[in-house]
Amino acid sequence: MLRFQGVGKRYPGSGEILKGLDLTVGRGDMAFVTGHSGAGKSTLLKLAALIERPSRGRIFLNDRDLTRLPPRSVPYLRRRLGLIFQDYRLLYDRSVFDNVALPLQIAGYAPEEVERRTRAALAKVGLAGWERRRPVTLSGGEQQRVGIARAIVTRPPLILADEPTGNLDPDLSQEIFAMFRDFNRVGVTFLIASHDQALVERFASRWFHLEQGRVVEVGGR
């Protein structure tokens, strides 16, 4: 589903952060990227999400070469991805409903469809009835559930999550990963950056360990 082939990345003025990376995430995988701080985990996800472009190599999503994608096709492609961030990135001046509904509104769904799908996504993350709440009144774990509902609301086949439990305690982290696993079981592919080794070993069907810009170890069942 997602394939990196000899991918290098250098930021303006930086050395090479990723140095010819090869990896493949298959359809239905629950894949993790591990590595110490600065190893390039976020960079890898940003490349997959087309937030950054590689300096060399190729990235394929469903056999489509992302490195050759014209800029005008980027927004369309991004709609087919769910993105989840460590710091949730919610809009704090909007309601929970508005946050989750936003990707559907951008994609041009009719209002009644937006309403139906948004409520369904909130129910899936255990937040049915929370539509009118404001994100500031929610705990970190609850805010991340809103972030997850926003990521799944367009039913993307692939979800990219960057340290999604980095700000949460171990019990909540486990809850969030179990939720990902439930979505994974119904067919959503995940690529998750995490440095929580114990949880990765428990939940990963596959993982890639990064060191000095390369995959040095591949695990999984």
Ligand SMILES: Nc1ncnc2c1ncn2[C@@H]1O[C@H](COP(=O)(O)OP(=O)(O)OP(=O)(O)O)[C@@H](O)[C@H]1O
């Ligand atoms: N926009 C940028 N410009 C210049 N250097 C950058 C940029 N973004 C990241 N870097 C550098 O690239 C390296 C890898 O960063 P990245 O965020 O991908 O690592 P990470 O493995 O996700 O780390 P962490 O676990 O701390 O989030 C770091 O040395 C960082 O300083």
